[in-house]
Amino acid sequence: MLLQAAIDWNLRVHILDPDAEAPCRTLCTQFTQGSLTDYDTVYQFGQTVDVLTIEIERVNVDALEALEREGKQVFPQPSVIRTIQDKRLQKQFYRDHNLPTADFILTENRAAVSQYSDFLPAFHKLGRDGYDGRGVQRIASSADVSKAFDAPGVLEKAVDFAKELAVIVARNERGEVQTFPTVEMVFHPELNLVEYLFAPAEITDEINQQAQAIARRTADAFGIVGLLAVELFLDKQGNVLINEVAPRPHNSGHHTIRANVTSQFEQHWRAILNFPLGDTSVYQPAAMVNLLGEDGHTGPAVYEGLETLLAMPGVFPFFYGKALTKPFRKMGHVTVMDSDLDQLRQKVAIVKESIRVVT
Incomplete structure (x- = not known):
């Protein structure tokens, strides 16, 4: 989707991806297969481009820092990526910058978690390499300590939340900041990833102002150039707390391709190329439904029910070009739009x- 936005501006985009069959290989100017975590591979690739950016945090930051020292433009900045890719550093960053977040304890191993039974219920998160719900375990009581990770992590107090929100904020080199409207996310009860969302969120003006202000403060604290997706909890007392952030285009902004004047993908290019940031106004209320591979199906992907979706006004499917499906793999999303909120929810139910x- 970043590539599709880049094509509109005649940008020549080179891609480094570990998968030889990555869907982006047919759209980019030049494709290189290689590891994102290998120093030499990332460093050598970075020598071939004018501006280097990421769409996943799991990348060799040492190589990015070396490129930056040599004068390459790397956005988001390696220092930002380094902090965010380690949840321990990320959580401490919020505390150090007086950004609201749930209480937490840094832990070195599973045995350390067992010492904090009075802190439960909580979530134990791997410090590094957790992604799309992996690397997170709910520890409800002392009986669940065996589920904790035997590796450095963060034990985060469970928040009794009313809603989960997100704000995507963009910031360019000039320090210009623009936010997208706050969205409301609904997570899959087992997979810990977004199942669907509604945009804008159904919240009060006061709560919306809180969420928007926290997103801006967080982006400014990092000094990020690019996009920052700020995932938030709205607790039952009306407080807005930061859950996690991602320094890149994010699942909570996929609907913006059709629903907003400027998509998050175009906005990312505007930010890292130091162009004026685009208008983020909405055309209509929207929803986004993630398309996940069906449980029990592994093999060549087949999309059942496409005709039903294409017959519905205001419904736009987007497939990610992945040839193979497997259980719960993200295979695409569907954006749903309607000026009537009740109609919007009915459409979402039909889409789901x-x-x-399947295969």
Whole structure:
């Protein structure tokens, strides 16, 4: 989706990806297969481009820092990526910068978690390499300590939340900041990833102002150039707390391709190329439904129910070009739009029931 936005501006985009069959290989100017975590591979690739950016945090930051020292433009900055890719550093960053977040304890191993039974219920998160719900375990009581990770992590107090929100904020080199409207996310009860979302969120003006202000403060604290997706909890007392952030285009902004004047993907290019940031106004209220591979299906992907979706006004499916599906793999998303909120929710229900990714 970043590539599709870049094509509109005649940008020549080179891609480094570990998968020889990555869907982006047919769209980019030049494709290189290679590890994102290998120093030499990342460093050598960076020598071939004018501006280097990422769409996943799991990348060799040492190589990015070396490129930056040599004068390459690397956005988001390696220092930002280094902090965010380690949840321990990320959480401490919020505390150090007086940004609201749930209480937490840094832990070195599973045995350390067992010492904090009075802190439970909590979530134990791996410090590094957790992604799309992996690397997170709910520790409800002392009986669950065996589920904790036997590796450095963060034990985060469970928040009794009313809603989960997100704000995507963009910032360019000039320090210009622009936010997208706050969205409301609904997570899959087992997979700990976004199942669907509604945009804008159904919240009060006061709560919205809190969420928007926290997103801006967080982006400014990092000094980030690029996009920052700020995931938030709205607790039952009306407080907005930072859950996690991602320094890149994010699942909580996929609907913006059709629903907003400027998509998050175009906005990312505007930010890292130091162009004026685009208008983020909405055309209509929207929802986004993630398309996940059906449980029990592994093999060539088949999309069932596509005709039903294409017959519905204001419904736009986006497939990610992945040839193979497997259980719960992200295979695409569907953006749903309607000026009537009740109609919007009805459409979402139909979409969720109609389309399946099978083999």
